[in-house]
Amino acid sequence: MATNVSRSLTQDSDEIKEMYCEECDRHGDGYATAVAFCVDCLDYLCVTCQRYHKRQFKTHKLQDSNSMPQDFYFEKCSTHPGQLIKLYCSECIKEACQECKDNEHVNCSDVNHLPTLASDIQKSDELINLRKIMDQVSMNIKDTEKLLDAKREVIMKQEENATETCKEHSNKLIATYKQHHQELIDDFDKKMEETVARLKKERSELIQKISEKERKFEEKVTKAEKDIKEEVVNTNINFKELQLEYLNLVGNLKAINGDLEQAQKLGQNCKLFIKLKLAKQMCNQIQATTYQIQHSYIQRYNLRKSDIQQTKQSVEDQTTLNSLDDQTWFFSFDEVHVSAVERKLAFNFDINHKFKKITSLLSEHTLLALDYDRCSLIIIPLGKSNAEYIKEIKLNSKPWGVTKVSDYKIAVTFPNEGKIRQITFSDDMEVLDTTDIPGHGRCFDIAYSNNHFVVSYFNGFTGCIKILSISGIKVKLFALDDNGWDLFIKPYYLIVSPDNTMIYVSDMRRHTVTCLTFDGEVAAIYIDDQLKAPHQLAVDEYGSVYVCGYDSNNVHQLSHYLTKVKILDKSHGIDTPTSIAYCQNTKKLFVGMNQSSKIKVFNVSLD
Template sequence: MATDDGASTTFDSDEVKEMYCEECEKHGDGYTPAVAFCVDCVEYKCVTCQKYHKRQSKTHKIQDSDSMPQDFYFEKCSTHPQQLIKFYCSECSKEACQECKDTEHDKCSDVNHLPTLASGIQKSDDLKDLQQNLDRLSEEIKDTEKLLKAKSEVVDKQEEKATEICKEHADKLIETYIQQHQDLIDDFDKKMEETIARLKKERLELVQVLSEKERMFKNKITKAETVMKDEVVGTNTEFKVIKSEHLNLVGNLKVLTADLEQAQKLGQNSKLFIKLKSTKQLCENLHRNIEQIQQVSIQHYKFKTLNIQPTEQALESVTRLFTFKNVSAIERRVVFNFDINSHIDFISSSLVLSEQTLLTLDWNKCSLAIHKLGISYANCMNDTKFDSSPCDITKVSDYKVAVTFPNEKMIRMITFSEDMKGLDITDIPVNGNCTGIAYRNPYLVVSYWNPASVKILSMSGEVVKTFDKDDNGKKLFIEPWGLIVSPDNTMTYVSDVDKHTVTCLTFDGKVKAVYKDDQLRTPRQLAVDEYGSVYVCGLDSENIHQLSSDLTKVKILVDKSHGLDKPMSVAYCPNTKRLFVGMRNKIKVFHVSLE
């Protein structure tokens, strides 16, 4: 602040501190040096203002220039720029001007004059404790940096190794594939000697076709490499986030520590008091962050190449070149995409036939609906009616499905045309009320509620195996309903709506595991993803459970909070990572990703 008539200017960094009369400033009378301080009004006064103040407020306690607070805090209030910050509210942990005190802190019980409150801070236990804490924290930061470096090296090494294996295998496949074509060309060149004129044109056309196929194959290999690299880099995200947060907190601590040291060095006790409070809070945050770093575990994983036959047909048909498997179970999370509402009354089962096509069975309407899928919508393309209620559906090939009709004791093989408009139906009678169904080439796996069993059928309906009792002769099921086969075709998962269980069977009928949980009631349809995780639809528990391949509970993936209301079916699309949950009058579509 500056005084009139050439008086000295005073800032926080000046050696000479001089307070001005606040009464004169309020009335626009310039800046006059203060010679006294009214404890009751919490205001500095000049000689003249103090003289009149004594007359008007005879009971107020006055401190003269020798005894009044000398540690002046000249920061202005951000809310009221014309007001000085004079108070500190310990209840709100905030500084305040006179106007803030009268309005925002009028109900606070611990608002004190800042210079008075900060008078003993240089020798306070809080300052000593903070300085000691900063020293300890400095050592912890050094140890943490070593821990970060060690864990970062593990992450970097895994990513580097995965990338190296991916590139090496991709180069080998491309080389093998090109060599296959070169062998074809060499063989063709030998025949050219006999019919050179005719074969020149054919050779040129063949080279062009093979070149285009090579280009497409290289693109597919490159895309597969990119997808796998993205998956590798995406691992250990939690650790990387905590690491980034740590670096930010350490940077902020350095700035606050410098401000703290400067305020202490210059004897700016009020500013030191404010910085002390801010630094203590940051120290607490950094302590919590360090604990997270110490506790977070690195996600280890195995990266392998698939064993693919080095033939042209095998290389062209392959869709996945590598396997990327975490050592521990991987939790999923879902994000709601959209609802499918059209022509739905009572969904008993659903099936993802392709990325663009979803099939649903409606028990009440005795129908099969074909839905065309978009990014954020679904349209019903066709609706086929039946004489009785369909129960479950499974994919046999790109345009062929099998559907169970328990009341008719019938399985219907339905073949669609390529435009999904025409269809051909073949009936397969079965001995029992069939419910769930899954296709395991070249067999059908079918569950029955009467008699309660699971049977392996040939494609003509002949019973190959029957599973209804365990090794001890006890009944396996009471009312088996949903049924799904693992991606590797080694396991069959069966839901029992009466026992509230999911049972895992080998293809020979041996029980590998049984899942039962208080939070799963009346399990219906099942789905399985490309990693082997099993999704169970709980009708009465109104949720979707995610299980590992050995039926260990991973988490409840979807529940009432996601809008579920008596869910009866669940289907999964591995290409789009979508989960379709069917209810009485709609289907909810979720996007599934790794945690």
């Protein structure tokens, strides 16, 4: 009975501070107070077991009750219920008993005594850093709540506007329909004087017929209104799922914090140690989910309504009335592609430099620029505001376009020499290797896509687009449209869509942006009075296209099919923009200007 009582107490109460003899407990000899600890066996021993242990293992080191580990951990192993958890494997990030170590962790080199590991956990940097991480997670969750509130307002406004529009249009449709019928009745009444008796009967029949038609028409309009409302509500399902995810995040964080505080308050270092490890993993998961919620997209849509005919109807001419009877749609719900949603661009900072053209992003930390006149490749580390950090690499010819091939590899065009050079860098952006491939003419801008290069050309009279293999072999040529006319005159700049399905080309002479498929088919052409001499282009992860209007002193945001969305102009600090780049990881837009020594950097957000 003593053994059962001691086991129950040690297992069920974290308040007990006295350690018992593991040998006696293991062999069913009852409960005995531990007075020694074997450093080699990691076992607590009573007076009797200590005496026999010294005889049997003379080389083992024993610690008395004053020097033995005092932080006792009484949790039993779930795999081996008769064994105490006294070890922790840092390789597997898992607690273990002696049998677990002998069987499951036999190849692990970092298995240590748990109370020894946990002795300094209260003041450890790991616990302090976790608290800081959890504080940051809490702040992120609060920021997420604010973002969700803002998105909720957008959704409620959309629903409110859609509901009001539907109701207003439905009322007008029904009222107009009834009005047409009333006009028929009024015309009929004028003729009743001649044949009152006959016309009264006909009028009664007509009213009955009209009432039935009105009922059916009203049902048809009401159903259309109901269907469109359901479609509006369905667009918000994803947002409701985001709200549930957010509530789960809040609950998980509270649970983690509660476990840590309880273990710390009770001085249960071993339990605190294990909870700390689990909390770190959970915090990483919460951070990732928080990022997804913060960058979620609210589906936009346009609600179109049918025309309402207001003309007066006669008995002989019922064209409008019949058209309303035959009409099959009254509302149209059109989803707006994410690339056509206006971005919020907030000025972030300026990068001061002496070069007039940025061209590409090598990474979220490195901006590339080309100086045509100085025959230079410029490397601008982002986050380093001082000019001394900018590196200039001299080239043997005038460069024009550059594209990223891989993390430390780029391709540069040299139109005067008609060649393309691939340059490989080291981690510290020193040139390791260069390889030249044929450019097949005066090659200007270049983009890398699916192990191929997309290159623009201008021979002084007309231009074209070519697709080359990575080794410089010409694969495709796009020069003429379906009617045999030149597609381009001066296509100095181009960019490829994120999904590698579209090519966007700006033509300085025609003041256009053309969207091509990789088969050379023209998908769309953008031309606008507010875009003059378009230069370089950029595209974000959603397919939105940004193009510099050099002579119009602005930057146009276009949808993936080249519809106008937004214009940045002098009010945003834009003046003679020539080059533009977008960083997907940091959501930043970089704009270089010919008449300025600054590169303007904007934060880009969807909502």
